[in-house]
Amino acid sequence: MSLNFNKAEFTRSAAARSGFLRDGRPQFAFAGRSNVGKSSVINRLLGRKNLAYVGASPGKTTQINYFLVDQQAYLVDLPGYGYAKVSKAEKDRWGRLMESYFQDEGGLITTGVLIVDIRHKPTADDVTMHNWFRESGCPEIVVANKLDKLKRSQVEPALELIRQTLELREEDRLVPFSAEKGAGKEELIRLLCEACGQ
Template identity: 60%
Template structure:
């Protein structure tokens, strides 16, 4: 599978815009400032396919990227950014809720968290939404390059405990250095190869 053969397809502002072509979807979620777009770009070996904003909260719609003509990377709106209006937060929540209303869309869920911080209540809610789909689910603990070797293990333990994860569901990751990129790509391939 050629992950570099990727193209932006559409930005869905309402549920009626979600593609209905039946292609598998690898779904990314995370806080507004967690580096979700950077993780997507890292996996695709592209620099700016998923837009990386200078300020958090840029992804306000559900963005679809078609990979190798065979499946989608789906970038859900970021959450938890304080400077966004309550009305906009409610709109984002409704849009994401509508996305998860059909669990068959999800081939694999990837929740991106910041390895340096304890997951928030919003992270816990998003993890539970992924888990409720009954589909495979991975937490990518991004920004591990900013932790020392002695800080990494306790940080990962805190994430696993807070999100109530099995060890195999948590992956230390760095979009900047590419740490665990090949591992996550392998997991994506495995999920997509299952009937």
């Protein structure tokens, strides 16, 4: 399946299980820490400046947001985790929402996209999210964002640290990416289109 990621529209936000979309279209679930640039990655992928909300303060995505790509598949923006300055009750609500999405009987996720910061070792939260994707049985693509912040000589050691921390297997996909410059965009689009063709 080939997808035109420039043809995307916001469809809905789900704050509870009843709001999840179950129309049989593939779903690419994007997850990442609140300050990792997830919205910027999504906007770069879709060729838009502000389709996904880019907040001045992290943690603005508090629901599960659906974007319909080329009328054929959904890009699903999951709530960011980690840094957001919100109450424990609100964090617990996000956690329950995410859990119900991951555990939905319909197996909603076609491919998981975990966004990490290439400059840092993945956090315990990143490892947890990676394990959620793995346990849900869906293929996963790890996107190492902020590539433009590293010198070329730093890239491979940084990627190796991510591979080791997340215990990535030979077949697992790891894409160096720059939401700022667009590096890695074509490879990520190719992998997502391939995932639809399975």
